[in-house]
Amino acid sequence: MSTEEIEITQSYKGVEDTNPLITQRFGADPYAMVYKDTVYIYMTADALEYDKDKNINENTYSKIHHINVISTKDMVNFTDHGSINVASSTGIAKWAKNSWAPAAAWKKIDGKDQFFLYFADAGGGIGVLQADTPVGPFRDPLKKGLVTRETPNCANVLWLFDPAVLKDDDGRAYLYFGGGVPKEKADFPGTARVVELGADMIHIVGEPQVIDAPYLFEDSGIHKAGGKYYYTYCTNWNVDAAGTEQYGFHNGEIACMVSDTPMGPFVYQETILRNPGSVFGLSGNNHHCIFKFHSQWYIAYHTRVLEKAMGIEKGYRCTHIDAFAIQTDGSIGEIKQTLCDRKQIRYVDAYQQNSAVNFAVMAGIDTVVAKKSGQWDAGGKEMVLTDIDNGDFIKIAGVDFKQRTPKYFAVTLRCKKDKMTEGTIQARIDGLNGAVLARLCVNNLTSEQKFEKYEVPLLASVQGIHNLYLIFNGTGYEVKDWQFLE
16 A cells, blocks of 8 residues: 555645644743753643634643653654643642743752753743652642742743753852833833852852843743853834844844843844744744754744644644754854754664654644543653544654665554544655665554564665655554564
8 A cells, every 4th residue: 555545634834844843732932952862852832722603712821731741862853751740739739830941950969960941831930840850750849939029039030931941161050031112112122130059059148130132021041152151032013123133123023132240241242033024934932942963053942833824823833843053252143943954963764662652743643641540740751643534644853774684564542532543654764755775564453462573574765864654544542662673
């Protein structure tokens, strides 16, 4: 059976595109944390809101209680780690109403790596969670906010949100946050703050200091390069002609300031990212994070590309990443925003057991926590492919078969509850109509059976590096992992 005989599900992302990072769910306000050989991306969990007639409403952000987490080792394929239930009465931080704009950092404490997830309780304060792994499960060490209206020098910060964290070379760490435009103060709102974090990463040291950023709106960002500290932020929506002439930016763009010390003073340098709406259409707030991975600088930011592909224009965001360079004089310049310009930096080993929720492109499917405890928890749960239907697929970019000869293709799967199914999983290379390496029949699965591995002989030989497509037919089953065997 060829793919011409299966109606392939339309993806919300081109099969050669690298942005947005994922399309199985939304993700806004991205923040990157590099740990060992992996980048973890934490995102505000935008989710569709509906009226009583099931029509999609405008995104109000008021019902966001979760943070989505994905990771990558190669910058093209991303692993879905699910969603962390942060706020509300059912969340980890029961005192918080919302969880927006996460930031993450890690530190070795008492000989053990600890991971810290900072988040905004809407515009009313900053909270922090702690875990033993980058993906959880997370716990609430303070049982209250880290930064609140009672924090010194914060009472007049209109929006206590949008945290960013810098762990400096000497081990000391700093928290950046704030936003909002007081009346008649559009040119210098004075609502950004920086404060040192304690050695435990869950308390602050001293009084937060003002970062006097011109035309500040929100979205603190921080990175260090060449011994300099770069504070980056989103400009507000009141940039006038005088502001543009003086600073070169317009409304809703990412501006950059530089300092010799982590707490400033910071001096304005340049504009580095236009509002994504000017590139992709559908403007909105601009939120970003800058990080370095394997000697390459990247910027993560959100757009409305995914909702546009879905035929929605209601303010739901998705995450992009693009690469850039810092020049020898310390300048960055305008960063190019793309759909398909990010390079894969390592390949996927065809012979290891590969998670099915690690892919570059998908169509139709969803992901879910493997165990019955449910989708929304404290994090750290194994994820699997679910809601599979005829013609759905995943693409795994850059699979390395090496100069060896695999003989079998193996998939670990199970039947969903009260579902019986028959179908196939095709493994193809180099395109949805590429050479068929294997065809695994999915039938005679016992209801609610445990995950089991199924193997089939290869139908064609393969060596070297190829894009791999797993094309699904049939329904009622979930897929955990795949691998090729010699």
